[in-house]
Amino acid sequence: MRIVQKFGGTSVGSVERIQNVAKRVKTWTDNGHEVAVVVSAMSGETNRLTGLIQQIDSNANRREQDVILSSGEQVSMALLSIALHTLGVKSESFFGWQAGVQTDDAHTKARILNIDSKKVIDALTEKKVAVIAGFQGITEKGSVSTLGRGGSDTSAVALSIALDADECQIYTDVDGVYSTDPRVVPEARRLPYILFEEMLEMASLGSKVLQIRSVELACKYEVPLRVLSSLTPIQENLSLEKLGGTLIIPESKMKTMTKTMEDPKISGIAFNRDEAQIKVNAVPDSPGIAYKILSAISDCNIEVDMIVQNTSNNDLADFTFTVNRSDYARAMEITKKTSPIISADNVIGNDKIVKISLVGVGMRSHAGIASKMFQILAQENINILIISTSEIKISVGIDEENLEKAVKALHQAFELEKDNISEEN
Ligand code: ASP
Numbered sequence: 027m028r029i030v031q032k033f034g035g036t037s038v039g040s041v042e043r044i045q046n047v048a049k050r051v052k053t054w055t056d057n058g059h060e061v062a063v064v065v066s067a068m069s070g071e072t073n074r075l076t077g078l079i080q081q082i083d084s085n086a087n088r089r090e091q092d093v094i095l096s097s098g099e100q101v102s103m104a105l106l107s108i109a110l111h112t113l114g115v116k117s118e119s120f121f122g123w124q125a126g127v128q129t130d131d132a133h134t135k136a137r138i139l140n141i142d143s144k145k146v147i148d149a150l151t152e153k154k155v156a157v158i159a160g161f162q163g164i165t166e167k168g169s170v171s172t173l174g175r176g177g178s179d180t181s182a183v184a185l186s187i188a189l190d191a192d193e194c195q196i197y198t199d200v201d202g203v204y205s206t207d208p209r210v211v212p213e214a215r216r217l218p219y220i221l222f223e224e225m226l227e228m229a230s231l232g233s234k235v236l237q238i239r240s241v242e243l244a245c246k247y248e249v250p251l252r253v254l255s256s257l258t259p260i261q262e263n264l265s266l267e268k269l270g271g272t273l274i275i276p277e278s279k280m281k282t283m284t285k286t287m288e289d290p291k292i293s294g295i296a297f298n299r300d301e302a303q304i305k306v307n308a309v310p311d312s313p314g315i316a317y318k319i320l321s322a323i324s325d326c327n328i329e330v331d332m333i334v335q336n337t338s339n340n341d342l343a344d345f346t347f348t349v350n351r352s353d354y355a356r357a358m359e360i361t362k363k364t365s366p367i368i369s370a371d372n373v374i375g376n377d378k379i380v381k382i383s384l385v386g387v388g389m390r391s392h393a394g395i396a397s398k399m400f401q402i403l404a405q406e407n408i409n410i411l412i413i414s415t416s417e418i419k420i421s422v423g424i425d426e427e428n429l430e431k432a433v434k435a436l437h438q439a440f441e442l443e444k445d446n447i448s449e450e451n
């Protein structure tokens with residue numbers, strides 16, 4: 027097999043850990059696999075570099091910022107290559123540009139346009155491990171670029187596509203994707219499989235395991251993606267079946283893997299602690315109101331998340347929406363300015379709300395998931411402030427103080443601690 031393995035900052039956070047990564051990579055080459063490794067900067071390094079830039083100019087030229095930011099990965103790639111050499115594994119390190127990663131010129135948040143992987147393929151053909159700096163590429167003008175924070179996940183997926191790899195393995199400090207955050211629910215279960223669509227929802231709803239962009243890319247090209255821990259003991263005899271982690275796959279593959287897919291079960295509960303709600307009370311129920319409220323917000327580049335409008339019988343409506351907490355103060359200020367223009371009665375804010383979401387493709391074909399969710403919350407005496415749904419998720423906004431209680435109760439009620447998919451088949 028040809029495999030791309032990505033090791034994040036924690037996995038290469040010290041010399042010992044880098045040596046450990048080298049040992050792990052060796053088990054794959056010893057078993058005859060071709061391996062391209064994508065590395066992040068050592069943990070904390072990109073933050074440190076950002077800090078240095080900030081000390082001089084928080085608005086520094088972005089091309090120069092990229093020259094600095096890309097240096098962290100440069101260190102990891104060569105340290106890993108050296109560590110591999112000490113184990114007798116042939117390897118060669120590659121800058122993004124050497125690996126042919128061409129990007130647009132949106133410095134500090136560049137997008138990959140194309141990968142000319144010839145040099146990397148040559149190395150693999152010569153039975154060398156190719157160690158590639160994640161997070162960086164090169165613009166058409168020949169300047170180094172970076173892909174935005176967490177970008178080496180995207181580097182790994184893009185390289186997997188370019189190299190036509192059989193699997194892209196993302197090694198991190200957790201051993202997979204869980205039914206919910208185990209810090210909140212200790213019974214949370216590692217999901218052996220999850221669908222791309224579900225993973226996208228989980229990622230955008232607050233699960234921080236993978237950069238969303240990388241999941242989108244993997245989904246588009248159907249690259250099998252596996253999340254694994256780099257901190258678990260290294261297997262003496264490498265066995266693909268016993269690898270563990272979470273495999274993220276397209277729906278077509280899932281159907282052949284499990285018979286229990288039809289179960290009305292949801293896959294996971296994601297939550298986001300950083301929501302804030304703004305409610306515009308008693309506005310005339312007439313065309314253009316939603317537009318006036320929300321265009322003022324989006325003009326200031328503030329993203330709106332959930333939106334609800336409800337009318338009462340006196341031709342007045344209440345309009346409620348949520349934003350990220352960091353945008354709350356500004357969004358309140360803007361909405362208070364809009365309020366007299368649309369003859370609203372008043373504006374009330376609450377920056378202590380959280381969003382909890384049930385995610386699962388099973389809800390497409392099963393009614394009753396939402397009502398069960400609301401029933402559980404009612405039993406716990408938790409008030410729902412706002413609701414939003416999509417085909418495969420139901421989200422509610424509730425008071426921050428109820429977060430733990432709600433997630434625990436929902437996890438139990440939907441039996442997420444139980445193994446609904448057999449890992450062995
Ligand atoms: N080193 C970069 C960061 O910390 C890229 C990455 O780790 O994915 O954001």
Ligand code: MG
Pocket residue numbers: 034035066176179
């Ligand atoms: Mg990362």
